[in-house]
Amino acid sequence: MREILREIGMIARALDSISNIEFKALDLTKGQYLYLIRICENPGIIQEKLAEMIKVDRTTAARAIQKLEIQGFIEKRNDDENKKIKKLFATDKGLEIYPFLKREGDYSNKVALNGLSQEEIETIFHLLHRVRRNIDVEWDYVKKGNKREY
Structure with missing residues (x-):
């Protein structure tokens, strides 16, 4: 059987490594950009859904979200009906860099699909x-x- 998952893994790791290097100047590290992109694209998403979307455990998601919040890229807001629920939103700082993150993703997609x-x-x-x-x-x-x- 062909090692398809190895190929997918190599592609994912290479692109993740490139993104981590390119986004370091923005103070985004170790995949934080993934969280910020998803929050920008899904304003008001809850942490559990975000973790599920990215396919990470809750603890990993919580750490990344906390760092993004401390850095001022995102904020948590209470749900209007259930105060226990915290919804995630990008701040102006996060929204400001989103177009750059999106362009990088579009470019990587274009390069990967070339030909x-x-x-x-x-x-x-x-x-x-x-x-x-x-x-x-x-x-x-x-x-x-x-x-x-x-």
């Missing part, structure tokens, strides 16, 4: 979407404390 036809791009997208949905089931299963049988 592929529109049909090939659609095929890759749909196949990877199916692969991710398969993994989502496993991620959720393990996240709930279950063990997979190999």
Whole structure:
């Protein structure tokens, strides 16, 4: 069987490394940009949904969110109906750098897909979407404390 997940992992790690280097001047480190982008694109998202979206555990998400809040990129606001719920919003500082983060993501996407036809791009997208949905089931299963049988 082809090692497809190795290829996906190498691509993800390379792009993450590039982003971490390029965003260091913005004081964003170790994947913080992922959180900020998702918060900008989903104003009012709650921490648990954000962690699920990025596929990290709650503790990892909490640390990254706390750092972003301390740095002034995001803020937490109480929900109007349930004061226990904290919604996440980008601050003016976070919104100011979002276009740069978006351009970097668009550029990386363009570079990664260079030389592929529109049909090939659609095929890759749909196949990877199916692969991710398969993994989502496993991620959720393990996240709930279950063990997979190999």
